[in-house]
Amino acid sequence: MMMPENGHRAHGFSSAFFLDSDEILRELDLEGDETFMDAGCGDGHNAIKVLEDYNHSGTVYAVDVYDASIEDMETYKKENNVENLINIEADITEGIPGVEDASVDVVLMVNVFHGFKASRKIDEAICELARIIKPNGKIAIMDYKAWDVPNGPPTPVRSSPEEMEEFFAKHNLKKVYLNEEIGEDIPEGKSHYLIMFQKK
Ligand SMILES: C[S@@+](CC[C@H](N)C(=O)[O-])C[C@H]1O[C@@H](n2cnc3c(N)ncnc32)[C@H](O)[C@@H]1O
Numbered sequence: 788m789m790m791p792e793n794g795h796r797a798h799g800f801s802s803a804f805f806l807d808s809d810e811i812l813r814e815l816d817l818e819g820d821e822t823f824m825d826a827g828c829g830d831g832h833n834a835i836k837v838l839e840d841y842n843h844s845g846t847v848y849a850v851d852v853y854d855a856s857i858e859d860m861e862t863y864k865k866e867n868n869v870e871n872l873i874n875i876e877a878d879i880t881e882g883i884p885g886v887e888d889a890s891v892d893v894v895l896m897v898n899v900f901h902g903f904k905a906s907r908k909i910d911e912a913i914c915e916l917a918r919i920i921k922p923n924g925k926i927a928i929m930d931y932k933a934w935d936v937p938n939g940p941p942t943p944v945r946s947s948p949e950e951m952e953e954f955f956a957k958h959n960l961k962k963v964y965l966n967e968e969i970g971e972d973i974p975e976g977k978s979h980y981l982i983m984f985q986k987k
Contacts, residue, residue: 797829798853821892827899880911
């Protein structure tokens, strides 16, 4: 495991090494007082950036199934006295305890979704996201394009934006935004896409 720059442990490869957080967070048009969730936060660098650089005063949830990531986020919270950060150790496909129905304005999920395809838990994951998101809230998923290229997850677990639309439509969530020109520069083009969903 490569140790992320912020020293926090991550179960998987932190995107801090190859994706520009600001490029991602700018897509979200945060106003600064939303209830925001970094779902599958890993080392938490995106949640921390929202708190620190975007002067976020709303609630920020950092959620991950990996206990060490959440322990490190708890240490960060205590050391920096960040009252509006809530760290939750949870498997998103089994439900996120302590998060009320329709209570989150913005969910961001970077390089996590392909894992649900691998574990055949896509519906369980989307069902939980649909439960927690507010009626006008946004679910932003950033993941690798469905290309057969060496960097990133194996091709069979990648999903195209069109497939994503189908997965989310089953849960009454509609695509409201798609950016296919985002991520790392690789020989084939931009490595990622960012797709956003809202309740129908
Ligand atoms: C490749 S890392 C990406 C981490 C971070 N989002 C980033 O961009 O650096 C995937 C993260 O998702 C978490 N994860 C995978 N499946 C999960 C699940 N079912 N529930 C919660 N977290 C999960 C992993 O523990 C890991 O921290």
